[in-house]
Amino acid sequence: MNEPTRLKGWRFLLLNGAAGAANVVMLSNVPGYTVLAPYAAGSLQGVTPSYGTWATTDHMIGIALGLPLSRWFSGRFGDYRVLIGALVIYAILSLMCAASETIYFFALMRFFLGLAGGVALPLAQSVTLAQYPDDRRTLGVGFWGVMSMAPFTIGVFMGGFWAEFFNWRWLFYSNVVVVLPVAAVILALFYERGFERRIARFDTIGFLLLATVFVSAQSILNMGNDFDWFASPLLAWLLLVVLLALPTFIIWEFGERRPALDLRLFLHRNFAIATFCSLVGFLVIQGLLSLFVVQLQLLLGYTSSLAGMVYLAMIFLAMAAAAVVHELTRNVDARLIAFFNFTGFAVTFVWLGHYDKSASFDNVTTPMFFFGFSLAMFFAPLATLAMTGLAGERLIRAAEELAMLRTVFGAFGITLLGVVFFRRTPFHQLDLADQFGGRRFASLDLLTAFLDRMQAMGLSPGAAQSRAAQLIRQQAAILALNDAFLLGAMTFICLAGIVWLAYPSYASKKSRQALERLSAEELMEQP
Incomplete structure (x- = not known):
C-alpha cells in the first residue's frame, strides 16, 4: 500500500467540487423526481400519479439497503475504487430509467439506481472529508451539510424545470452528464493510490431478511390504495411475508456477532430516543414535502417549475443554518436545540395547514422559508444526542443504522401521508x-x-x-391537505416533549474521540 498523502491546492478544491456535485445529483433524484412524478406517470402507459410515487419510495429503499453494502465493499476493495464503480453503474442505470416505457420496469430500475446511490453517497463524503486536516474537519462537515441540503431546494426546482421545458427523462440524462465526469476526476486524483484492506464478516442472511421486510412493507404501502389493501391476494401474501420475516430477522440478529442491524444499540437510552425522534420526524417531513409538491400541481394548478420555485425559497435560511448548526451543537445542549426546532416545525405546519382556499404564491412561499430553516436544523442535534454514550466501532455502526432507518422511514412517510390525504378527501x-x-x-x-x-x-x-x-x-382536497399538515404539527409537538427523555448531550474533549464523533456525524446527517 502506498502511503496516502492528503490532496492540497487546486486538487483539493477540485475533489470538493466534484464530490459535492455528485452528492447533490444523487440526492436530488428523490425530491427532483417527486415534482415530475405526474409527468412520468402520464408517460409510462398512462398510469395514475399514485403509481408514479412507487419510483420515489422504491428508490429510497434502495438507498437504505446500499448503505451497509457500501461499508463492506469499501473495506474489501478500497473507498475510491468502489466509489468510481458505483458512479459508473449509477450512470448506466440512469440511462435505463430514461429508456423505461412501463411503470414496473421503471420502478425496478429506480430501486437499483437507489442501491448504487446508497453505495456511492457515504463514500463520496468519506473520501472527501479524509482530505481535510484534523483541525479543519468541522469545516468540512459544515460544507457537506450545505451540500446535503441543496437537493431539497435546487433539486426540486431542476426537476420541475426539466419536466416543463424539456422532458421528464432529462432528469436521468443529466445524471449521466454529471456523475461520469466526477468518476473520471476522482480516478485521476487517486490513480495508483493504495488502501488499507479491511476484511469483515458480512451478515448475508440478516441483510436478505432485512431487505425482504423493507421491500415487502413498502410494496404494501405503495399499492394499498390502488389495490384495495388486503383484499388483494398479492398484498395479503406480502403481509404474511413481513409477519414471518420480521421476527426471524430479530431472532437472527441477536445471535449474530456482526449483525446487519445491531439491535443492541437500542438498549442505549439516548440512541433509542434520538433515533425514534429522527425516524418519526423524517417520516412526516419527507411525506409532507412529497405530498405538497405534487398537490401544488394537481390541486392548485401550478406548473412544475413554479412548484419548484416554491421549494427554492427554502434555500436562503437553510444554507445559513446548515453551515453553523454543527458548532452550535457543541456548545448548547442538543435537547434544547431539538425542542425549539420541533416547535418551529409545528408552527410552520400549522401555518401551511390553515388555508381554506387556493393560496397565492406569496402566501405559500413565506412559510417555506422557515420550513427550510427548520429542516437544516433537524439532523445535527439528533445526531449529537444519538452519539452520546457511544464510542469506537459502535459509534460508526450507530451512525450507519440511523442513516439507513431514517431513509426507510422517509419512504414510508411518502406513502402514509398520501394515504391520509386520500382518506380525508372524500x-x-x-x-x-x-x-x-x-x-x-x-x-x-x-x-x-x-x-x-x-x-x-x-x-x-x-x-x-x-x-x-x-x-x-x-375545496375538499385543500382541507385534506390541511389535515396532513396539522397531523404533522401534532406529531412534532409530541416529539418536542419526548426529546427531553434523553440524557444531556456533551462534546468529547479527547481529540481521537472528537474525530470519531465527526466521522459518525458525517454519516448520521446525510438526508
Whole structure:
C-alpha cells in the first residue's frame, strides 16, 4: 500500500467540487423526481400519479439497503475504487430509467439506481472529508451539510424545470452528464493510490431478511390504495411475508456477532430516543414535502417549475443554518436545540395547514422559508444526542443504522401521508356536499343559488352542476391537505416533549474521540 498523502491546492478544491456535485445529483433524484412524478406517470402507459410515487419510495429503499453494502465493499476493495464503480453503474442505470416505457420496469430500475446511490453517497463524503486536516474537519462537515441540503431546494426546482421545458427523462440524462465526469476526476486524483484492506464478516442472511421486510412493507404501502389493501391476494401474501420475516430477522440478529442491524444499540437510552425522534420526524417531513409538491400541481394548478420555485425559497435560511448548526451543537445542549426546532416545525405546519382556499404564491412561499430553516436544523442535534454514550466501532455502526432507518422511514412517510390525504378527501367532500346542498341546515340551500347564478352567466344546467362538483372536490382536497399538515404539527409537538427523555448531550474533549464523533456525524446527517 502506498502511503496516502492528503490532496492540497487546486486538487483539493477540485475533489470538493466534484464530490459535492455528485452528492447533490444523487440526492436530488428523490425530491427532483417527486415534482415530475405526474409527468412520468402520464408517460409510462398512462398510469395514475399514485403509481408514479412507487419510483420515489422504491428508490429510497434502495438507498437504505446500499448503505451497509457500501461499508463492506469499501473495506474489501478500497473507498475510491468502489466509489468510481458505483458512479459508473449509477450512470448506466440512469440511462435505463430514461429508456423505461412501463411503470414496473421503471420502478425496478429506480430501486437499483437507489442501491448504487446508497453505495456511492457515504463514500463520496468519506473520501472527501479524509482530505481535510484534523483541525479543519468541522469545516468540512459544515460544507457537506450545505451540500446535503441543496437537493431539497435546487433539486426540486431542476426537476420541475426539466419536466416543463424539456422532458421528464432529462432528469436521468443529466445524471449521466454529471456523475461520469466526477468518476473520471476522482480516478485521476487517486490513480495508483493504495488502501488499507479491511476484511469483515458480512451478515448475508440478516441483510436478505432485512431487505425482504423493507421491500415487502413498502410494496404494501405503495399499492394499498390502488389495490384495495388486503383484499388483494398479492398484498395479503406480502403481509404474511413481513409477519414471518420480521421476527426471524430479530431472532437472527441477536445471535449474530456482526449483525446487519445491531439491535443492541437500542438498549442505549439516548440512541433509542434520538433515533425514534429522527425516524418519526423524517417520516412526516419527507411525506409532507412529497405530498405538497405534487398537490401544488394537481390541486392548485401550478406548473412544475413554479412548484419548484416554491421549494427554492427554502434555500436562503437553510444554507445559513446548515453551515453553523454543527458548532452550535457543541456548545448548547442538543435537547434544547431539538425542542425549539420541533416547535418551529409545528408552527410552520400549522401555518401551511390553515388555508381554506387556493393560496397565492406569496402566501405559500413565506412559510417555506422557515420550513427550510427548520429542516437544516433537524439532523445535527439528533445526531449529537444519538452519539452520546457511544464510542469506537459502535459509534460508526450507530451512525450507519440511523442513516439507513431514517431513509426507510422517509419512504414510508411518502406513502402514509398520501394515504391520509386520500382518506380525508372524500370525508370533506361529503361534508361540504351536505352543507352546500342544505341537507345539514334546512334554511341554508347554497347549491340552488349557485346553480342559478351559473346559469345566469350562460352555462347550461349540466355545466353548472359540473362546475359545482369540481369546486367541492377542490375545496375538499385543500382541507385534506390541511389535515396532513396539522397531523404533522401534532406529531412534532409530541416529539418536542419526548426529546427531553434523553440524557444531556456533551462534546468529547479527547481529540481521537472528537474525530470519531465527526466521522459518525458525517454519516448520521446525510438526508
